[in-house]
Ligand code: ADP
């Protein structure tokens with residue numbers, strides 16, 4: 118299996134402070150990797166380095182075989198292959214759900230209106246919101262807004278989806294619907310890196326769980342190993358706090 122993302126020796130400093138201290142991680146086509154770890158351990162920074170929302174200070178990141186850290190690379194092109202879903206949904210409040218899902222297709226992929234709309238409607242259907250295409254974000258619950266954000270990302274036909282704590286801002290009763298959409302996506306074969314505190318989800322859906330602490334990968338392996346029977350004391354300490 119070929120790697121969709123390949124991260125090697127990745128380092129990132131903010132000023133004097135090094136928050137990623139040499140990360141090596143390759144994610145294969147169709148693989149679902151869940152990243153867990155304490156707040157401040159560098160999980161978001163790791164995702165943000167994959168699509169260059171942060172510029173790494175060392176090491177290399179390749180997406181689909183293209184080294185994104187190469188200064189000659191057209192990063193906008195690389196980004197079109199990488200969908201990202203944040204804790205805050207970042208929808209455009211003055212645009213309808215449908216428009217939120219068509220804008221980047223039109224602008225970045227230069228799709229025509231009818232094709233963009235067709236793709237958007239198909240993805241809204243997939244996240245269970247086909248009937249809300251004409252709503253505005255404020256008319257939707259947080260969970261529905263997050264599902265729109267997922268449909269918007271999917272509408273760009275990404276090769277890879279990055280999720281940064283997608284359910285952390287949601288009321289507890291809305292978390293399940295979002296996780297269920299993500300589970301469907303995983304089952305459909307999407308390559309995904311998911312930063313999450315939802316251990317039950319990680320245990321069920323992840324092919325691999327990566328535990329990060331203090332800018333390093335401390336331990337990784339199957340969910341049964343890392344969550345069920347961790348080998349490292351730091352992993353056990355973390356799990357004791359969140360489980
Ligand atoms: P996590 O997602 O695991 O909670 P982050 O990647 O957000 O961790 O942050 C890792 C560390 O990097 C934290 O100490 C955070 O304060 C610091 N950090 C993140 N972004 C910035 C930034 N833009 N400027 C300075 N420090 C940052």
Ligand code: MG
Nearest residue numbers: 160161162281
């Ligand atoms: Mg974070």
